[in-house]
Amino acid sequence: MDSSEKTRLQHFLDRRETQKWLVVVTFSLVPMALLVTFTYLPFLKMIQFSFYKMRYVGPRTFIGLKNYHDVFTRTDTIAALLNSFYYMGAGVIQLSLSLYFATVLSFKIRAGNFFKATLFFPFLVCGIAMGFIFRYFYTRGMVLDSVLGLIGFDKASLPFWLRERSINNYSIAATSIWRYMGQSMVLFIGAIQSISPEFYEAAEIDGANRFQQFIHIILPMLKPIVTLNVLLMVKGSFSAFEGPYVITNGMNGTATFVVMMHQLAHEAGKVGLASAMAIVLLAIILLGTLAQKVIYRLIVGEKREAML
Amino acid sequence: MRAKRLSPVRALTYATLILAAFISLLPLVTVLLASFKGVKEFGVSGALDLPNSWLYLDNYITAWTKAKMPLAFYNTAVILLFTLLGSVITGTMVAYVLNRFTFKGRGLIKGAFLLANLIPGVTMQVSTYQIMTSLGLVNSIPGIVLLYTGTDIIAIYIFLQFFESIPRSLDEAAFIDGASYFTIFFKVLFPLIKPAIITVLILKGVATYKEYYLANLYLQSKTRYVTISTSLYTFTGEYGNQYNYICAGVMITIIPALIAFLFLQRYIYSGIARGAVKE
Numbered sequence: 001m002d003s004s005e006k007t008r009l010q011h012f013l014d015r016r017e018t019q020k021w022l023v024v025v026t027f028s029l030v031p032m033a034l035l036v037t038f039t040y041l042p043f044l045k046m047i048q049f050s051f052y053k054m055r056y057v058g059p060r061t062f063i064g065l066k067n068y069h070d071v072f073t074r075t076d077t078i079a080a081l082l083n084s085f086y087y088m089g090a091g092v093i094q095l096s097l098s099l100y101f102a103t104v105l106s107f108k109i110r111a112g113n114f115f116k117a118t119l120f121f122p123f124l125v126c127g128i129a130m131g132f133i134f135r136y137f138y139t140r141g142m143v144l145d146s147v148l149g150l151i152g153f154d155k156a157s158l159p160f161w162l163r164e165r166s167i168n169n170y171s172i173a174a175t176s177i178w179r180y181m182g183q184s185m186v187l188f189i190g191a192i193q194s195i196s197p198e199f200y201e202a203a204e205i206d207g208a209n210r211f212q213q214f215i216h217i218i219l220p221m222l223k224p225i226v227t228l229n230v231l232l233m234v235k236g237s238f239s240a241f242e243g244p245y246v247i248t249n250g251m252n253g254t255a256t257f258v259v260m261m262h263q264l265a266h267e268a269g270k271v272g273l274a275s276a277m278a279i280v281l282l283a284i285i286l287l288g289t290l291a292q293k294v295i296y297r298l299i300v301g302e303k304r305e306a307m308l
Numbered sequence: 309m310r311a312k313r314l315s316p317v318r319a320l321t322y323a324t325l326i327l328a329a330f331i332s333l334l335p336l337v338t339v340l341l342a343s344f345k346g347v348k349e350f351g352v353s354g355a356l357d358l359p360n361s362w363l364y365l366d367n368y369i370t371a372w373t374k375a376k377m378p379l380a381f382y383n384t385a386v387i388l389l390f391t392l393l394g395s396v397i398t399g400t401m402v403a404y405v406l407n408r409f410t411f412k413g414r415g416l417i418k419g420a421f422l423l424a425n426l427i428p429g430v431t432m433q434v435s436t437y438q439i440m441t442s443l444g445l446v447n448s449i450p451g452i453v454l455l456y457t458g459t460d461i462i463a464i465y466i467f468l469q470f471f472e473s474i475p476r477s478l479d480e481a482a483f484i485d486g487a488s489y490f491t492i493f494f495k496v497l498f499p500l501i502k503p504a505i506i507t508v509l510i511l512k513g514v515a516t517y518k519e520y521y522l523a524n525l526y527l528q529s530k531t532r533y534v535t536i537s538t539s540l541y542t543f544t545g546e547y548g549n550q551y552n553y554i555c556a557g558v559m560i561t562i563i564p565a566l567i568a569f570l571f572l573q574r575y576i577y578s579g580i581a582r583g584a585v586k587e
């Protein structure tokens with residue numbers, strides 16, 4: 001390679017525009033390929049599948065909108081969708097408790113680190129272990145029954161926590177409080193700590209007590225993050241999955257929408273119906289997100305950009 | 309603290325904390341108790357009774373071998389290593405490109421990533437399963453690593469936000485000094501985004517360690533591709549309701565998380581606090 005050519009090549013490579021495109025293409029090629037393969041391609045396929053009666057292998061028949069019709073008329077899918085409300089209720093309790101404990105633990109308190117760690121740790125327990133922990137916990141005569149027996153309940157009159165349809169959804173939704181309360185608590189503690197201490201000092205000089213400080217300083221400051229988490233919680237309730245999946249595998253009326261979707265696709269071989277359910281769920285979530293943007297703007301105001 | 313009397317409000321506060329800590333620990337501690345009881349002992353003792361001996365390790369030995377724990381630990385370590393590596397590399401690259409350059413299609417690409425974040429991953433498995441099958445990625449460690457890496461939008465969010473806080477004048481100065489964009493990325497910016505990398509490592513590390521559904525769905529051969537989170541699967545059939553073994557198995561999967569938590573507590577808290585905001 002003679003020198004003039006080399007400098008020309010060098011010059012070309014040094015050019016901003018060339019370099020820019022080189023970087024843009026090489027850096028986004030792999031991530032884009034992954035995004036398309038694992039998110040958008042499945043999404044398109046799911047739309048396609050939802051119009052067919054099909055399994056993963058073998059012949060498929062086009063049936064138009066029948067799957068969608070089924071989603072809204074089958075009693076089991078409707079029941080599964082309604083189960084979301086148990087998780088929404090649990091979510092409200094979870095966020096209230098985490099807000100309370102975050103506030104309490106943000107002030108000086110004895111053994112604060114111990115309490116924080118103890119309340120947070122369940123978040124780190126892995127999926128199926130959680131399933132076994134709570135199967136054991138709720139089994140007749142085991143942990144919960146023993147504790148309730150200690151405080152005077154008649155053991156024989158206690159229900160089968162995971163089997164009886166009047167109670168089992170509460171039992172499972174409660175485990176999601178156990179598991180996620182600490183996570184949102186840590187989140188809120190982080191937000192509270194980012195509030196400048198001057199606010200509290202000023203409030204204390206003015207004679208405000210802890211409760212007043214909470215109402216007038218902490219709550220307004222946390223409004224954006226609390227609002228965001230409430231909306232995320234609603235979204236999460238519709239796609240609640242792991243609890244009922246690992247604890248009861250959706251038996252005895254505990255299947256949530258996503259658990260049912262999984263079972264239809266991977267166990268009953270009704271891939272088309274499952275796809276239609278997924279599309280319906282995504283539509284709900286998308287609508288929810290749009291509503292969220294509007295609500296977020298109304299509550300938090302225009303100046304903070306909604307983080308989606 | 310005899311000098312200072314506890315005010316009723318403060319006493320009530322402690323009471324709620326102690327009750328919450330009790331509820332938090334009860335399911336875990338009772339599992340610990342059961343894990344030290346023999347089959348017979350488990351049958352006759354109550355769930356809240358202490359075990360006869362804290363040195364009775366038979367359950368652990370059985371669980372360790374039956375659930376193929378050594379292999380599970382190895383597989384999880386490999387999956388974690390490559391998933392974290394992949395997430396940091398791809399996440400920083402995309403965020404750098406999207407944050408530092410204006411080009412045709414930038415808005416579209418950014419929108420595509422952010423929109424993907426709305427979709428709960430578990431919903432997509434109905435059709436992703438078919439794609440994974442046709443790509444031959446079922447029962448394959450690289451397959452699950454690709455899936456974990458490729459659906460990690462939260463990392464991109466975090467890196468995007470972090471790049472936003474690094475002044476562009478830094479890039480400009482380096483560029484004028486003759487550095488290429490590649491050099492700027494690797495030598496100038498990469499060291500600066502260390503806090504964001506730690507956040508992503510924590511969030512992704514925790515999520516990958518805990519993840520059960522995808523691991524169970526795509527690593528079907530439980531003899532070869534068992535992970536820590538799927539290792540206990542073996543107890544669903546054969547051991548059914550033998551909770552003394554199951555509880556020992558549960559403890560084995562909890563111990564690594566506990567150790568990591570004790571050492572990385574501060575990082576885990578700040579990672580959670582930073583990461584979940586932008587979910």
